[in-house]
Amino acid sequence: MEKFAIKISPMKKEDLDGILKIEEASYGEHHWSKDSFYSELSNKLAKYFCAFDESNNLLGYAGSWLVIDEAHITNIAVAPQYRGKKVGESLLTAIFDACYKNMVKYLTLEVRVSNTPAIKLYEKYAFKSLGTRKGYYQNNNEDALIMWTENIFWDKFKLKYNENLKNLKEKIIIYEDR
Helix, strand or coil, X not given: CCCEEEEEEECCHHHHHHHHHHHHHHHHHHCCCHHHHHHHHHCCCEEEEEEXXXXXXXXXXXXXXXXXXXXEEEEEEECXXXXXXXHHXXXXXXXXXXXXXXXXXXXXXXXXXXXXXXHHHXXXXXXXXXXXXXXXXXXXXXXXXXXXXXXXXXXXHHHHHHHXXXXXXXXXXXXXXX
């Protein structure tokens, strides 16, 4: 079986039209605006990545803010037709790589309580739920789980991360353009 190839690149302004299509497909009318993404591209604390296939089709994107020793994952979204193909996981590892390069120890995020696939992915990478934000999502007043990692530089964490990364790379090819 041929492996699915994914190229991870820093987000650029020319990616925004495709990103907005994925935003709308993922979040409906309550998605981020083009101006929000423009602001993120000039935010020195922000690290945003895009995933492309070998034909340079945009598959998904992810972003985070790196603040001192903590990263807050702002979003991970994958085009509906590419879900289940390890795109989101590949983007998550790009965020982890940025954290390792920038000596960021902890990652946090909010995720819809109903988003079981995302929660399972985050738990696979040792995120733990440490609380709930009631009514966090504007479109339906859904609660969000607040998830955190332990220190990603701890040996226990790095062993699990490297095992997950190895398993991921057995299923797909990740071309990195970072």
